[in-house]
Amino acid sequence: xSGDASDDRDEFALIARLFAPLAxxxxxxxxxxxxxxxxxxxxxxxxxxxxxxxxxxVHFFADDPADLIARKLVRVNLSDLAAKGAKxxxxxxxxxxxxxxxxxxxxxxxxxxxxDCHDYGVALIGGDTVSTPGPLTLxxxxxxxxxxxxxxxxxxxxxxxxxxxxGTLGDGALGLLSRQGRxxxxxxxxxxxxxxxxxxxxxxxxxxxxxxxxxxxxxxVSDGLVQDVGHLCRQSGLGAVIIxxxxxxxxxxxxxxxxxxxxxxxxxxxxxxxxxxxxxxPEHADKIIRLADDVGVAVTAIGHLRSGTDxxxxxxxxxxxxxxxxxxxxxxxxxx
Numbered sequence: 001x002s003g004d005a006s007d008d009r010d011e012f013a014l015i016a017r018l019f020a021p022l023a024x025x026x027x028x029x030x031x032x033x034x035x036x037x038x039x040x041x042x043x044x045x046x047x048x049x050x051x052x053x054x055x056x057x058v059h060f061f062a063d064d065p066a067d068l069i070a071r072k073l074v075r076v077n078l079s080d081l082a083a084k085g086a087k088x089x090x091x092x093x094x095x096x097x098x099x100x101x102x103x104x105x106x107x108x109x110x111x112x113x114x115x116d117c118h119d120y121g122v123a124l125i126g127g128d129t130v131s132t133p134g135p136l137t138l139x140x141x142x143x144x145x146x147x148x149x150x151x152x153x154x155x156x157x158x159x160x161x162x163x164x165x166x167g168t169l170g171d172g173a174l175g176l177l178s179r180q181g182r183x184x185x186x187x188x189x190x191x192x193x194x195x196x197x198x199x200x201x202x203x204x205x206x207x208x209x210x211x212x213x214x215x216x217x218x219x220x221v222s223d224g225l226v227q228d229v230g231h232l233c234r235q236s237g238l239g240a241v242i243i244x245x246x247x248x249x250x251x252x253x254x255x256x257x258x259x260x261x262x263x264x265x266x267x268x269x270x271x272x273x274x275x276x277x278x279x280x281x282p283e284h285a286d287k288i289i290r291l292a293d294d295v296g297v298a299v300t301a302i303g304h305l306r307s308g309t310d311x312x313x314x315x316x317x318x319x320x321x322x323x324x325x326x327x328x329x330x331x332x333x334x335x336x
Contacts, residue, residue, distance in 0.1 A: 018110035019093075019124060026090060026123035037092075037125040039143070048144040048151055050080035056135035060199075061179065066105045067112025068199045069138070074116040075203045076222065077142035079274040082208030083220040085152040086144030088120055093127035096137040120205060150212050152278065157217035157236030161279035163303040164215075164288065166204045168250040169225055171197035173270020174263065185259050190252035197250075201274035206295040211278060214288055218278035224269035226323065229277055230311045236279070239308030244268070245316040248300040265323050268313060279305050 015032055023029035028038035041047055054076070056062055060069050074091065081088045093113070097106070117124060122142070175198025177183050178191040186194075203220075211218060217236055221228050226242065233240050247267065249257070257263050280288060285301065292299040313321045 015129065018106060019113075022110075022114055022117050022124035023126075024123075026125050029090075029123060029125035032124070032126065037090075039090075039125075042145065044148050045145045046148050046151065048081055048084045048086035048146055049141060050077055050084075050144075051139060051141040052076050052080070053137065053139040055137050058135075062136075064199065065112075066108035067115070070109045070112035071116045071200060073138050073140050074113065074120070074122075074142075075201050076274060077140050078120055078122075078205055079201065079203035079220040079222070079276075081142055081144035082203050082205045083152065083218045083276045083278075084144065084146060085150065085209050085212035085215075085218070086146040087209050088122050088142055088144045088205060090123050090125045090143040091117070092125055092141040092143075094139040094141075095127070095129050096132040097129065098134040098136055099131050101136065120203075146209070146212065152208075152211060152215055152218040154217055154219050154232045154235035156215075157232060157238055157279040157305050158281070159238060159305060159307055160282070161216055161305045162282050162285060162301050163229065163240055163242065163277065163279055163305060164285075164299050164301050165221065165225070165248065165275055165277045166207060166292070166297050166299055167202065167273070167275040168248045168253065168298070169221070169273055169275065170247075170253045170256075170263075170267030170270065171250050172201065172272025172274065173198075173224075173266040174253055174256050175199070176270070176272060177263075177266070183256060183259075186252070186256055190255055193250070193252045194256070198272055201272070203274055204276050204297055207292055207297045207299075208276060210291045210295065211276075211280075211288070214284045214291075215278040215280040218276055221273040221275045221277050222271055224271045225273070225277065226268050226311055226313060227271075232277065232279065233305065233309070233311055236305065238305045240303055240305050240311045242268075242303040242311065242313045243316070244313055244321060246300065246302045248298060248302075264321075268323055 020032045023032050175194035178194040
């Protein structure tokens with residue numbers, strides 16, 4: 001993990017003190033003392049790689065806790081690996097820190113990174129640190145392992161597959177509204193629950209690998225359910241029907257929708273859920289539910305794939321809903 005000599009802090013001491021301990025479990029990281037890492041791949045396995053960036057003022061607020069920023073950065077990447085059926089084992093971090101970021105903030109950031117590295121069994125094996133006039137910009141690459149040719153792709157969906165989703169939907173988007181103070185009528189405890197889900201998503205790393213051989217296609221829900229199902233359908237050459245009444249909602253989201261039914265558009269298109277949406281044949285449904293119960297992750301059937309190209313969201317009477325929003329567009333949208 002190299003440093004930027006233009007930084008007035010001792011970046012090499014910072015790396016050695018705060019980040020090198022996160023590499024101890026992975027010999028190929030070389031203690032973060034080199035400018036590269038070494039990686040051996042077990043026979044019969046493939047490495048799955050993913051990379052996501054987070055920018056201050058876009059993906060997190062300037063006053064968000066440093067440890068939660070680090071943990072969210074890890075988790076949004078591990079969510080991609082989980083959706084591929086891969087087991088995570090390593091990460092690399094590229095960080096552009098503004099010059100006014102102090103040592104205490106960096107220590108808390110490193111503590112958050114260390115906590116999730118421990119909790120998810122991954123090692124920091126390299127990266128880069130530089131200084132910037134701003135904003136704070138963080139990029140993380142995550143590595144996972146899956147059996148050769150066994151990764152869950154977007155392109156494997158089949159006509160008649162059921163569409164399932166893990167966990168609950170809408171908490172991330174509603175949590176952003178809560179973080180912005182835009183759900184004033186909601187009970188404070190429920191607002192806090194939503195905010196927590198926005199700040200700290202839960203990648204489904206325990207379930208994702210178990211879906212290999214059962215699901216035909218999968219991806220994580222990061223930019224909005226309807227848009228992401230559309231990505232899966234496009235790659236599979238199919239369309240989909242989603243039943244709005246079947247969407248799994250947390251008690252906090254249920255109350256928010258009861259107060260303002262128009263928030264359904266946020267639930268369907270707001271993003272930041274980091275759940276897995278996947279397509280599987282109906283005959284595998286019972287086994288999938290049992291496996292999900294075994295690892296403590298809820299799974300809900302919310303629709304099916306069909307011939308065509310469109311993703312249609314229907315109400316309980318089978319009527320199509322006209323949605324104001326289907327997903328996040330990175331180059332045109334602003335948060336909120």
